[in-house]
Amino acid sequence: MKILLIESAVTGHHLSYLNAIIEKQVEGNEVYVILPEKCEISNKVKKQINIKLEKDGKRDYFKWIKKVNDVIDEIEPDLVHFIYADDLYRYFGIGIKKPVKYKSVLTVHQLRRGKLHDLSIRMLSAKFSSTVVHTAALKETLGGLKIKTVDHIEYPQFGAHEKEAQEKALESLGINKDEIHGKVLLCLGGTREDKGLDILLEALKEVKEPYHLIVAGAEQHFKRDFIEKETEGYKDKVSLFLEFLSEEKFGHCLNAADILVLPYKKAFDGASGPLGEGVWVEKEIIGPSHGSLGDIIEKHHLGRTFEAENAQDLRRVISEELKKNDFEIDEKYKEYHKMMDVERFKEDYDALYKRLVK
Known part of the structure; x- marks a missing residue:
């Protein structure tokens, strides 16, 4: 399986989240990663590509999504995963190709509500094979918006901090x-x-x-x-x-x-x-x-x-x-x-x- 993981942020738990997904991939899978900057990540990654999403306006967004689409065309993955969908809300996912030759996953970490936000998440999810959320309540909410391809994966603890006095x-x-x-x-x-x-x-x-x-x-x-x-x-x-x-x-x-x-x-x-x-x-x-x-x-x-x-x-x-x-x-x-x-x-x-x- 050839997998492309796309992450637009590296602060907080973003890299821990990404590495957790990568570490489970078996030998023989090819894992490619798009990150905004060069980072130390799992050695299971075949290639790291650095494309930064500047959050200053639609011009920057469309430049970023074009570069991402170019990478998809070049790699020809079996699966593409946009790990941080929250950055895609503003422009309704416009520019993201609806996959034909590959499957796709969108992870929604936080759901914003309102008529435009509801329209945006419906338009986004329509382009993906699966929309992942981290709570049962969010899965139910998306179901209420007539989004049927929703998977619930519970958000874990990444630090594994031990108890101390x-x-x-x-x-x-x-x-x-x-x-x-x-x-x-x-x-x-x-x-x-x-x-x-x-x-x-x-x-x-x-x-x-x-x-x-x-x-x-x-x-x-x-x-x-x-x-x-x-x-x-x-x-x-x-x-x-x-x-x-x-x-x-x-x-x-x-x-x-x-x-x-x-x-x-x-x-x-x-x-x-x-x-x-x-x-x-x-x-x-x-x-x-x-x-x-x-x-x-x-x-x-x-x-x-x-x-x-x-x-x-x-x-x-x-x-x-x-x-x-x-x-x-x-x-x-x-x-x-x-x-x-x-x-x-x-x-x-x-x-x-x-x-x-x-």
Whole structure:
């Protein structure tokens, strides 16, 4: 089988995701990869081609898609996989060839809703043999849009961070355990606008129960100045690590926490990497009741949900959880933990490829 994998980003988990797919490919398969820049990836790749998608306008998009189509024509693959469909929404997938001689896969990580977005995903999916989503709720949503070729592959944990004692993790982060009163809340990941850090910071202003907040991740939409201003009234309860986290530091942040808070806004509907990582080290999760995250948290007993974008309701839920004893992990939580295994993710993609290319 000759496979072409197309990835337009290399930050966060993008390369881990790509390598996981590649590692499952057996000897005899030819794997080609398109990336925006030269990267260290699996030695199973026969050729890496670097084509950068500039996100400045339609001219750049059409230049990128033409180059991608030229590579497809040159390689003549059996299967083409666009791993990050989120970059294709804006232009409705125009320019992407509908495959005739090969099968094709489109992975949708986050679903945007609205008349134009719904039209876009329908137009995109019509050009692909399979549209992959990472949550059962998204599969159901796409089914409601009359898209029939949808496959659900659960988003795994890629870091495989081991559990460590909370006190040791805090010490590694330079936080004195003796100075912390109450549970440790963690908001993990880049400070994008749709991830709702502002909602969490507002909610905590009137929380009376003792707690300590860790905000860890790359500084993006919400900058340090904004965060420090919003937390001025409780700054002695806050630790900030606004940086791209190394795997080691990422693990320390996870293990330092009692509760992982995902204050995501309604604009976000998809799988959450931090949620999977939190479940892997058996943390309680607080997230919005909206969309895929609410469905996952409630269905698998991962923690509590609150009304999305409602700081007052988030405050209520946090306060109630701070008053409780340790979070209890039940059988449904354990079942979901097993679904996070990256080996299962590799096997599911491998099975999909083999089903499409018989």
